[in-house]
Amino acid sequence: MLQKTIEISVLYDYYNQLLTEKQSDIIDLYYNQDLSLGEIAEEFNISRQAVYDMLKRTEKLLYQYEEKLGFIELLKTKNQKISRILDRVIELENKLNLDSHEELQQKISEIKGELDHFLNT
Amino acid sequence: MLQKTIEISVLYDYYNQLLTEKQSDIIDLYYNQDLSLGEIAEEFNISRQAVYDMLKRTEKLLYQYEEKLGFIELLKTKNQKISRILDRVIELENKLNLDSHEELQQKISEIKGELDHFLNT
Numbered sequence: 001m002l003q004k005t006i007e008i009s010v011l012y013d014y015y016n017q018l019l020t021e022k023q024s025d026i027i028d029l030y031y032n033q034d035l036s037l038g039e040i041a042e043e044f045n046i047s048r049q050a051v052y053d054m055l056k057r058t059e060k061l062l063y064q065y066e067e068k069l070g071f072i073e074l075l076k077t078k079n080q081k082i083s084r085i086l087d088r089v090i091e092l093e094n095k096l097n098l099d100s101h102e103e104l105q106q107k108i109s110e111i112k113g114e115l116d117h118f119l120n121t
Numbered sequence: 122m123l124q125k126t127i128e129i130s131v132l133y134d135y136y137n138q139l140l141t142e143k144q145s146d147i148i149d150l151y152y153n154q155d156l157s158l159g160e161i162a163e164e165f166n167i168s169r170q171a172v173y174d175m176l177k178r179t180e181k182l183l184y185q186y187e188e189k190l191g192f193i194e195l196l197k198t199k200n201q202k203i204s205r206i207l208d209r210v211i212e213l214e215n216k217l218n219l220d221s222h223e224e225l226q227q228k229i230s231e232i233k234g235e236l237d238h239f240l241n242t
Contacts, residue, residue, distance in 0.1 A: 017189035018139075068138035071192050078199070078239065085235050092228050101222075107213050114206050118199065 005031055011062040014071055023058040030055055079119055086115045126152055132183040135192055144179040151176055200240055207236045 008031045016024050022044075029035040029043065037055075041048045066072055093108045129152045137145050143165070150156040150164065158176075162169045187193055214229045 014190070069135070069190075069192075071190075081235070081239050082203070085232055085239070088228065088232050088235070092225065092232070095225065095228070104213065104216065104225075107209065107216070111206055111209050111213070114202070114209070118202050118206070 008059060008062065010072060011066055015062055015065040015069075018065055019058060019061070023054065023061070026051060026054050027058055027062070082115060082119055086112065086119070089115060129180060129183065131193060132187055136183055136186040136190075139186055140179060140182070144175065144182070147172060147175050148179055148183070203236060203240055207233065207240070210236060 008027065012024075012027050012031065016027070019027070026040060026044075029040050030037070035043070037048050037051050041051045044051070089108060089112050093105065093112065096105050096108060129148065133145075133148050133152065137148070140148070147161060147165075150161050151158070156164070158169050158172050162172045165172070210229060210233050214226065214233065217226050217229060
């Protein structure tokens with residue numbers, strides 16, 4: 001369940017703009033705000049079953065968007081590449097530490113910081 | 122016109138999976154295969170005006186997808202960041218050239234190659 005919640009939250013972050021307002025609200029309330037099906041049903045004045053059906057249909061839709069567009073997969077692949085490059089910069093930094101080459105160490109440390117920042121934004 | 126052709130081609134690359142088959146075909150034939158409106162009209166057995174209208178509607182749709190999802194802009198921003206990092210690696214390499222620190226030079230050259238590869242895939 002936790003894995004699915006994370007998956008849906010990420011899909012929602014990227015593709016919610018393709019949903020209708022109601023689809024978007026239901027996913028947000030259930031997965032991000034942690035409301036129960038009953039609470040959402042009350043909020044929208046519809047049956048619990050209707051909320052459940054809409055949730056399932058919208059989840060399927062989000063998975064289909066990723067299947068068609070593949071942006072999450074693309075960004076993941078790009079980030080993995082940069083992560084490997086970051087590992088090499090760290091290796092380089094360790095090598096420099098042995099020689100204590102101050103100015104270069106400073107520069108590499110800055111580049112490492114930028115790569116780290118790239119991976120986290 | 123050239124600028125627009127490039128824009129539509131890029132939008133098409135990212136978002137064509139959200140188009141209907143016919144919308145996708147018309148954009149592809151006009152912008153990628155360079156067919157004229159008349160030639161496309163003949164191909165689909167519809168009027169030149171109908172092709173024109175569909176082309177305009179589909180272009181608008183592609184721009185709207187980018188407005189909603191913003192993936193091209195996101196990738197552009199990420200690539201600009203990596204491009205700045207690459208500049209710093211080159212600066213570092215130039216500094217090393219002065220000292221001729223062979224092993225480190227080799228490593229930096231490899232990292233540069235990987236960053237270059239990242240930007241071009």
